[in-house]
Amino acid sequence: MRVILPAGTTETALIDGISAAGAAPELMEHTPSADVEILEYGRPTAAPVTPVSPTGCPTPAAITRAVREVVGFDVTVVDAGLAQPTNAPTVDLGVEPGNDIRGAEAVPDAAAIYDRAHGYGSSLPDDEVMIGETVPGGTTTALGVLTALGEPAGVSSSLPDNPIERKHRVVDDALDASDLEGGDCADEPLAAIRAVGDPVQPTVAGIAAGALESGSDVTLAGGTQMVAVAALLRHAGIDAPLSIATTSFVADGQDDLEEACDRLNCDLTVTDPGFDRRAHCAMERYCAGEAKEGVGMGGSLSLVPEGRMDEVRDRVETVCTRLGIDENGANDGAP
Amino acid sequence: MRVILPAGTTETALIDGISAAGAAPELMEHTPSADVEILEYGRPTAAPVTPVSPTGCPTPAAITRAVREVVGFDVTVVDAGLAQPTNAPTVDLGVEPGNDIRGAEAVPDAAAIYDRAHGYGSSLPDDEVMIGETVPGGTTTALGVLTALGEPAGVSSSLPDNPIERKHRVVDDALDASDLEGGDCADEPLAAIRAVGDPVQPTVAGIAAGALESGSDVTLAGGTQMVAVAALLRHAGIDAPLSIATTSFVADGQDDLEEACDRLNCDLTVTDPGFDRRAHCAMERYCAGEAKEGVGMGGSLSLVPEGRMDEVRDRVETVCTRLGIDENGANDGAP
Numbered sequence: 001m002r003v004i005l006p007a008g009t010t011e012t013a014l015i016d017g018i019s020a021a022g023a024a025p026e027l028m029e030h031t032p033s034a035d036v037e038i039l040e041y042g043r044p045t046a047a048p049v050t051p052v053s054p055t056g057c058p059t060p061a062a063i064t065r066a067v068r069e070v071v072g073f074d075v076t077v078v079d080a081g082l083a084q085p086t087n088a089p090t091v092d093l094g095v096e097p098g099n100d101i102r103g104a105e106a107v108p109d110a111a112a113i114y115d116r117a118h119g120y121g122s123s124l125p126d127d128e129v130m131i132g133e134t135v136p137g138g139t140t141t142a143l144g145v146l147t148a149l150g151e152p153a154g155v156s157s158s159l160p161d162n163p164i165e166r167k168h169r170v171v172d173d174a175l176d177a178s179d180l181e182g183g184d185c186a187d188e189p190l191a192a193i194r195a196v197g198d199p200v201q202p203t204v205a206g207i208a209a210g211a212l213e214s215g216s217d218v219t220l221a222g223g224t225q226m227v228a229v230a231a232l233l234r235h236a237g238i239d240a241p242l243s244i245a246t247t248s249f250v251a252d253g254q255d256d257l258e259e260a261c262d263r264l265n266c267d268l269t270v271t272d273p274g275f276d277r278r279a280h281c282a283m284e285r286y287c288a289g290e291a292k293e294g295v296g297m298g299g300s301l302s303l304v305p306e307g308r309m310d311e312v313r314d315r316v317e318t319v320c321t322r323l324g325i326d327e328n329g330a331n332d333g334a335p
Numbered sequence: 336m337r338v339i340l341p342a343g344t345t346e347t348a349l350i351d352g353i354s355a356a357g358a359a360p361e362l363m364e365h366t367p368s369a370d371v372e373i374l375e376y377g378r379p380t381a382a383p384v385t386p387v388s389p390t391g392c393p394t395p396a397a398i399t400r401a402v403r404e405v406v407g408f409d410v411t412v413v414d415a416g417l418a419q420p421t422n423a424p425t426v427d428l429g430v431e432p433g434n435d436i437r438g439a440e441a442v443p444d445a446a447a448i449y450d451r452a453h454g455y456g457s458s459l460p461d462d463e464v465m466i467g468e469t470v471p472g473g474t475t476t477a478l479g480v481l482t483a484l485g486e487p488a489g490v491s492s493s494l495p496d497n498p499i500e501r502k503h504r505v506v507d508d509a510l511d512a513s514d515l516e517g518g519d520c521a522d523e524p525l526a527a528i529r530a531v532g533d534p535v536q537p538t539v540a541g542i543a544a545g546a547l548e549s550g551s552d553v554t555l556a557g558g559t560q561m562v563a564v565a566a567l568l569r570h571a572g573i574d575a576p577l578s579i580a581t582t583s584f585v586a587d588g589q590d591d592l593e594e595a596c597d598r599l600n601c602d603l604t605v606t607d608p609g610f611d612r613r614a615h616c617a618m619e620r621y622c623a624g625e626a627k628e629g630v631g632m633g634g635s636l637s638l639v640p641e642g643r644m645d646e647v648r649d650r651v652e653t654v655c656t657r658l659g660i661d662e663n664g665a666n667d668g669a670p
Contacts, residue, residue, distance in 0.1 A: 040411065045458035072407065076375065076424050087458055089411050089424035123380035123422055125657075322460075 001303065002074045002126045003221070003296055004207060005039065006117075006133055007032040007090070008081030010098035010106070010198035013137030015170055017163050029097075032134040033086035035061035035295050036077045039068070043322050046087035056329025057285030058320055060297035061134065063273070066315035067300040070308060078120070078207070080113075080135070081199035093117055098198040101144050101174035107202065110193040114202040114209075121210025129211050130245070130303075132221040132296025135200040140167045142228035144196030147171050150183030151231045153260035155224040156250050160289040171196065189232040205232045212240040219243040220266075221299020223250030223292065227257070230264045239265070246298035248272035249286055271301040274309050275316075281329030282320045283313065336638065337409045337461045338556070338631055339542060340374065341452075341468055342367040342425070343416030345433030345441070345533035348472030350505055352498050364432075367469040368421035370396035370630050371412045374403070378657050381422035391664025392620030393655055395632035396469065398608070401650035402635040405643060413455070413542070415448075415470070416534035428452055433533040436479050436509035442537065445528040449537040449544075456545025464546050465580070465638075467556040467631025470535040475502045477563035479531030482506050485518030486566045488595040490559040491585050495624040506531065524567040540567045547575040554578040555601075556634020558585030558627065562592070565599045574600070581633035583607035584621055606636035609644050610651075616664030617655045618648065 009029050013019045019028065027049045034047035038061040044050055051059035068075065079090040081097045093116045098107050107113070121129075135141075139155045146153050157163065175181060178195035185192035193201050208218045208229065220226035223246040230242055244266045251257055251270040261268040275283035285291065304312055317327070344364050348354045354363065362384045369382035373396040379385055386394035403410065414425040416432045428451045433442050442448070456464075470476075474490045481488050492498065510516060513530035520527035528536050543553045543564065555561035558581040565577055579601045586592055586605040596603040610618035620626070639647055652662070 041460055043460055045460065046455075078424075085427075087426060087455055089413075089426045091422060091424045092420075092427075120381075120422055125376055125378055125380065 001128045001130060002076060002124065003300065004076050004078060004129055004131045005036060005296055006078040006080035006200050006203040007036050008095060008097065008135045008198065008200040008203065009083040010135060010137050010141055011100040012098065012140055012198065017166055018140050018170065019136045019158060028136050029083040031059065031136050033082055033084045035059055035134045036086055036088040038062060038065050039075050039077065039295065040088040042319065046085060050323050052325055053290055055285055055290065056281045056325060057290040058282050058323060058325055060291055060294040062319045062323060063297045063316055064295045064300045066319045067304060067312055070311050070315050071303050073303060078203060080203035091120065093120060093203065095199050095203055101141060101196045102170065102177050104177060105194055107193050107197050107199050110197065110202045111190045113199060114190055114206040117203045117206025118210040121207035122214045124211055124216060126216055128217045130219040130221045130296065130299045131204050131207055132299055133200050133204055133225055134295045135198055138198060138200065138225045140170055141196065141198035141201065142225045143167050144171045144174055145192040145201060145228050146231055147182045148175065148180060148185040148192035148196050149189065149231055149235050150186045153224065153227050154254065154256055156254050156292055158291050187235050189235040193232070201229060201232060204229045208233060209236065209238055212238065219245050219299055221245050221296040222294065223298065224254060227260045227264065230266050234264050243267040243269060245269040245302040247293045247301060249289065249292040250298065253289060253292065269302050271298060273301050273312060275313065278313055280317055280327040282316060282325055336463045336465060337411060337459065338635065339411050339413060339464055339466045340371060340631055341413040341415035341535050341538040342371050343430060343432065343470045343533065343535040343538065344418040345470060345472050345476055346435040347433065347475055347533065352501055353475050353505065354471045354493060363471050364418040366394065366471050368417055368419045370394055370469045371421055371423040373397060373400050374410050374630065375412065375423040377654065381420060385658050387660055388620065388625055390620055390625065391616045391660060392625040393617050393658060393660055395626055395629040397654045397658060398632045398651055399630045399635045401654045402639060402647055405646050405650050406638050408638060413538060415538035426455065428455060428538065430534050430538055436476060436531045437505065437512050439512060440529055442528050442532055442534050445532065445537045446525045448534060449525055449541040452538045452541025453545035456542035457549045459546055459551060461551055463552045465554040465556045465631065465634045466539050466542055467634055468535050468539055468560055469630045470533055473533060473535065473560045475505055476531065476533035476536065477560045478502050479506045479509055480527040480536060480563050481566055482517045483510065483515060483520040483527035483531050484524065484566055484570050485521045488559065488562050489589065489591055491589050491627055493626050522570050524570040528567070536564060536567060539564045543568060544571065544573055547573065554580050554634055556580050556631040557629065558633065559589060562595045562599065565601050569599050578602040578604060580604040580637040582628045582636060584624065584627040585633065588624060588627065604637050606633060608636050608647060610648065613648050615652055615662045617651060617660055
């Protein structure tokens with residue numbers, strides 16, 4: 001099993017109040033760069049920030065890293081539009097950061113990105129690949145493409161109170177700016193991404209399509225953002241088996257997740273890491289609905305063999321300590 | 336233990352008859368790109384060539400990969416001047432391919448590369464790092480810097496008959512082109528690299544120096560090229576403990592290796608993978624003195640726990656089959 005992590009950015013994340021991925025807006029574009037360093041090295045090494053919310057909820061990268069330290073799996077990071085440097089090794093597919101979806105074109109070269117990602121995905125020798133994502137603002141762009149495709153699914157949020165009305169308004173403005181209405185991009189997934197998506201979407205979708213074509217089993221590791229990718233693939237006419245693996249935090253807050261997976265003919269795996277058994281701020285924040293998912297968290301949790309989740313919870317504490325987050329949520333500002 | 340692999344190129348490799356790293360000169364600049372794909376994915380995925388000599392000797396990347404599949408260790412590839420694209424994830428330190436050392440400047444920005452690599456090395460959280468290399472022509476540039484520094488060590492070769500006289504002539508021409516004589520760069524390692532080195536040298540040396548400074552144990556994984564890096568570090572005034580780990584193939588063919596390590600105050604570990612116990616062309620070619628070392632091979636072999644080398648030899652056969660090399664040395668041209 002190889003875990004592939006496309007990491008990118010979109011200016012959409014800077015719209016006030018839509019993302020919790022990064023405590024301060026000016027640092028948010030460092031979040032994916034920091035996330036992939038946490039995944040590769042165990043903590044940020046060059047990124048000037050540790051992604052932790054004001055209430056002490058660490059980035060899902062911390063959880064995925066903890067699982068990796070327990071289970072061990074290969075991670076390959078793909079640069080899907082990073083805006084800031086990272087010391088993590090990345091596959092270079094020539095992807096640029098995405099534009100605000102309220103402009104004319106969110107991802108002008110969506111088709112070219114998809115093609116290159118497809119070539120990369122089809123080159124992989126692995127029997128099984130799992131594809132995650134890290135892109136602040138990604139649930140809003142997910143709502144964008146789902147709406148453009150005419151898919152009814154709702155989307156989740158990294159905030160405990162999903163600012164869904166605000167997201168809908170942003171998406172409405174975005175569709176207007178592209179002279180589109182909901183459903184106008186049915187069967188035209190690349191047009192949907194170009195107009196109202198983000199650069200991580202054609203990267204994930206392209207890798208998935210290429211890997212499927214070459215005979216790999218593909219699991220999309222994530223919540224509603226991966227529902228959007230699955231929808232993009234189905235609207236591209238790809239009917240190969242697809243799985244989605246996410247966390248209980250997404251599934252519990254998203255009534256129509258199962259229904260969306262059914263409609264898109266995707267197997268759904270939901271893993272509960274049992275964070276309610278620990279009195280540690282990081283895990284309590286997840287139980288309170290913060291962050292919920294991202295950076296392949298739900299997919300990685302699905303790889304934990306039965307009986308070893310307690311070890312994962314121990315390791316989450318270790319990783320949090322390394323990141324300067326104590327059990328009370330105090331963040332000493334490390335790294 | 337993290338294995339870091341700076342991978343790069345120098346036009347010096349194109350000088351007739353000095354390198355076996357790639358069967359045909361026009362394909363040689365793909366060799367490091369293919370090597371790092373073999374390390375990451377188990378076989379080349381985008382590189383148009385599998386580095387195998389005309390006699391059927393596979394790149395040392397095949398051996399390092401086999402060890403990795405048995406032992407398991409993290410590999411981080413650093414782009415230290417790749418000339419051709421690779422699908423492997425790489426750390427980007429902004430390093431360009433090196434020039435022919437017979438020109439005015441082999442690595443014009445050696446000092447800047449060293450500084451960036453130092454910053455990267457010092458950022459690593461690992462207690463132990465092992466640093467390898469893949470750069471065709473690297474033993475000639477190693478001879479270049481050793482000569483410029485005034486160090487007496489000889490260098491090894493990827494060819495069974497080391498074209499050492501030719502290398503000396505190339506290095507003499509290179510020093511002439513830079514208005515230097517042997518020893519002129521004593522205590523000026525970056526001047527030596529700039530004049531007659533390659534871009535992988537300041538990358539390896541900088542990472543090593545940075546990692547040492549932050550308290551990591553550093554092992555240089557390689558043969559005479561790593562002796563050259565150790566010399567560069569000692570001439571930079573760095574006197575921290577250093578280890579070199581290489582293969583018996585280098586050590587058996589290089590009488591002054593131990594002496595050089597003594598002089599440079601480096602621990603030397605030599606590992607014999609016992610390839611003479613197998614009637615498989617790939618392993619026979621190593622026993623005949625081809626390839627010998629590279630891509631962290633000797634270092635990775637030093638990580639094999641006692642009693643598991645037979646498993647490594649089995650795995651070398653598996654990797655060779657995957658690369659299209661059969662036990663008789665026939666290469667079906669895959670991928």
